[in-house]
Amino acid sequence: MSEATTSPSTRRSNTIPSLHGLLVLGGQSTRMGRDKAFLDFPQSPGTSTTTSCPLYLHLLGLLHQACPAGVYISHNASQRDTLEQAHHQLPPRTFLVQDDARIVSADIGGPAAGLLSAHLANPETTFLVLAVDFPLVTLDTLTDLVSRYTPPVTCYLHTSDNHPEPLLSIWGPDALEELQQNAMGEKKKTGPCWTARRIWKRLGVETVGEDGKTMVDGDFVFKPREEHWLFNTNKPEEWEQATSILSSGRTQ
Template identity: 35%
Template sequence: MSFTPLILAGGRSSRMGSPKHLLSTPDGRPLYQHQIDLLPQVCPYAPTIYISLAQDSQLDDYLRTLPSVTDASPDPDPVLCKTPHIRKVTPPAITIIHDLDANTSSVTSAGPAAGLLAAHRADPARTWLVIACDYPLLTQRALERLCAKYRPPVTCFRNADGFCEPLLGVWGPDGLAELERRVKGSSASAGGRGGEESGRLR
């Protein structure tokens, strides 16, 4: 089964005081760059890695150069190579998916769910490997285990306190359709709803 990589980086970062996707790691790179480097190792056949941003997200010089799904439609599902242990050499394209609504208010914003739903609306049939940008210690092995354990509609990790981490998970079409229904009904964020989904990685 193929997964489409999605980095969530469009939050308001009100607790951080500055856009967290642009915070620097010890080697000087922004947080989102770690995921861009990591995801091709986990999804070597994915032609594109998508970054979800709010309409008003602050951009660095690199992000300003990227196309968005308003410029081009999402790529078709990749054709997986049937020969094991052979990975494509061509690096994936990086494309931005913007939230549909401005992320200027905690009252009107759907929070992290906005990025998930923007991706779902861009292509409702896809299954997305979703990673929030603020996991700088995330490893290839952890993501490969997550993908291997995927069971629809959504599979995610539990943290040390036993709570689900829906912003580090695999979301199928049915899970995202249900999330959209709940957000429309309650304006709740994905972070507050993940524990109610089935198919979790324990």
């Protein structure tokens, strides 16, 4: 991967070549007790109407609005049948990407599996990445991220600890290629944040704290305008809290 030499201000553009959405459905959801992707998302919060849809379909709709060129759904083998049965419900330009056999054989799991499977299928594509763990994301979340994208990789920062969130982010092909080399290399560095920090360090991004993992709000990493955008749901009690927030209308 060649190192960038231009300033962030000249690299950023509201028009991102080959931008597609990437909805990452994740792993086995063992802490939740059921697959998070298929949780019932309330479509009319705060009203007497009690309609709902699977969480992944709600987030897929947001990604399609932010990425008219198309959206990929990264999934594992256990999710394939359910997704294929629901194919008629999926918007046009929705593409399913199962975990790549090369990734599985290399024993690469976690967030890297979804990112790299999509990259191997589409090596020239820039992805707006959204994990199904973030039910309080809005269209404003995604358009804000797109407007602030600085190649080759841009992430939101968690407001609680200033750590980057690799699954609410934008990854260009150069960054994904470097992640692939690190994950499949001898040292097996599969963490997307590990790769992103190495890239940012080369580009002069500062870190704070003795661990070198907390980041300074800037061009490549920045805090969301709304803290709840990064509310993560992995357990039943967190899902209950998320649906309570939705019902109260506090995400508006």
